[in-house]
Amino acid sequence: MEGMGQKRRPLVVMASSSSTAAAAARGGANPLAELSDRFKSMEAGLRAWLAKQPTHVEAAVATAVGVVQGGALGGLMGTLTPDGAAPFPVPQPPPGADSSAMASFKQAQALAGGPLVQARNFAVMTGANAGISCVIRRIRGVEDVQGSMAAAFGSGALFSIVSGMGTPNPVANAITTGVAFAVFQGGFFMIGQKFSQPPSEDIYYSRGRNMLKKLGLQNYENNFKKGLLTDQTLPLLNDSALRDVKIPPGPRLLILDHIQRDPELMRSN
Incomplete structure (x- = not known):
């Protein structure tokens, strides 16, 4: 019996070590990274x-997603600054106020509403924007x-229409608000497009860049x-010059051999 117990001990140790390794492998994974990858794949x-x-x-589908996102954002904003908890609540308009005073009151009420009001306003705004953008993109390509x-x-x-900002001229106010939204959106779009454009390639390193890509050594472009x-220096390159820019021996040999075999690089000046 003792001999049998001694034979079983290594099996128990092996199972324990393997389970520990599996648990460590599971514990080593980043749950946030996995969740982000799953979200991106979905x-x-x-x-x-x-x-x-x-x-x-x-x-x-785009409109529904926009409605949900806008409603959540508006509800959150309305919860953080509700009318009842605001230090300066929106006053009621006096009886017999003129049209300009009523319009100002409606605008303030629309922008300072509670969670439900803000959720409704933002849901309409973001949902309409997403749906119209989708249709225009499909039509124009x-x-x-x-x-x-x-x-x-x-x-x-x-x-403007849903929030009640258009009193007493809803059509004119809707057009004015739409133009304001369009101007701001156009400006933001152009700014974002400008910053998202990749930097222009340096013309002084175009031949060297292409050479490194052909050799699979594009990681050394910054060294150049x-x-x-x-x-202009490509025909003059030697092992010492490449070593000075901290390029390893193997890539140095490939670069020098490629330059000697390529008549275009040898003729560059």
Whole structure:
């Protein structure tokens, strides 16, 4: 019996070590990273599915998502600054107030409403913007500043009507609000497009960049720039110059051999 117990002990140890390793492997994973990856894959799958659907289906889904997002944002803003808890609540208009005073009151009431009011206003605004943007993108086949401004105009006009900011001239106020939304949206779109554009390639390193890409050594492009090894210096490169910019021996040999075999690089000046 004792011999049998001694034989079983290694099995218990092996099982314990393997389970510990599996637990460590599970514990080592980042749950936030896994959740982010799953969300990104689900989003990519949804976009791929929507791209195959008719325009009205994609527009309906985009509008619904925008309504949910806007409603949540508006409800949160209304909860943080509700009318009842505001230090300076919106006063009631005096009896017999003129049209301009009533319009100002309606605007203040729309922007300082409670959670339900803010949720409704933002849901209409973001939902309309998402739906109109989707339809315009499907029809025109491109997402540009004109389409963005058109969607912003529609969402601003609907926001003005739903929130009651248009009293006593709802049509004129809806147009004015829509134009204001379109101008702001167009400005933000152009600013974002400008900053999202990739930096222009440096023309002084174009030949060297292409050479490194062909050799699979594009990671050393910054080494060339730090050492000012422009295209004009390519015919003059030697092992010492490449070593000075901290390029390892193997890549140095590949670069020098490629330059000697390429007549275009040898003729560059």
